[in-house]
Amino acid sequence: MEAMDAASVTFLREVLATTGWVERTCEFALPLRATRTPGGLLVVGTPEDEPWHLAAHLDDEARVSGLAQLAPTLVRWSPPPGAPPHLAVGIDRIQAARRGETLFVVAERKAPVPLLERVDDARRTGATILALDGGDPDLEGLAHDALAVPERDGLFTFDAAQHLVSMAAGEAPRQRGRLLDRLARLAERVTGPRVPD
DSSP: OOOOOHHHHHHHHHHTTTTSHHHHHHHHHGGGGGOOSTTOEEEEOBTTBOOHHHHHHHHHHHHHHTOGGGSEEEEBSSOOTTOOGGGOOBGGGGGGOOTTOEEEEEESSOOOHHHHHHHHHHHHTTOEEEEEESSOHHHHHHOSEEEEOOSOOTTOOHHHHHHHHHHHHTSOOHHHHHHHHHHHHHHHHHHOOOOOO
16 A cells, blocks of 8 residues: 555545545445444455555544544454564454454455455454455455455555545544535525625
């Protein structure tokens, strides 16, 4: 996942505004906010591709938004000995997932069978399963919600999707903003646009 600042993500949103992807990423990100406790948002990838950069962005969003439940636990397949605590959580953590926790699987390529088995276990124990993937029917069949990113869809790449989802997770639900925008437009129609002093 390439580094992308907030201004770049905002620009990307503007470019993608008419495609439906912005709304879909916002809708997909909403359940991330519903995780009940800090550390209960488990983020896992494949053995070859750990989503540490996405986890860092979610951690930033948790801090900025004040939503402690967005601070993720990065689950790793083989944490190296002596890794700091936040980078030392092994794959067995998924087996301990419970109701009120969210397992967020990030896999651009097909999820391996050991990952699918663990996702199935977490679903059976009541965890909410979300999948950001490249179109994996096996993974999507286990997920409560999945966002499949097409291999080629202009600017909407797998990397862009991760940035859009992490930013959307830290924001208030967009419906409220839409209502306020509509009320502001209605007020302008009634009273006319506000003239600066």
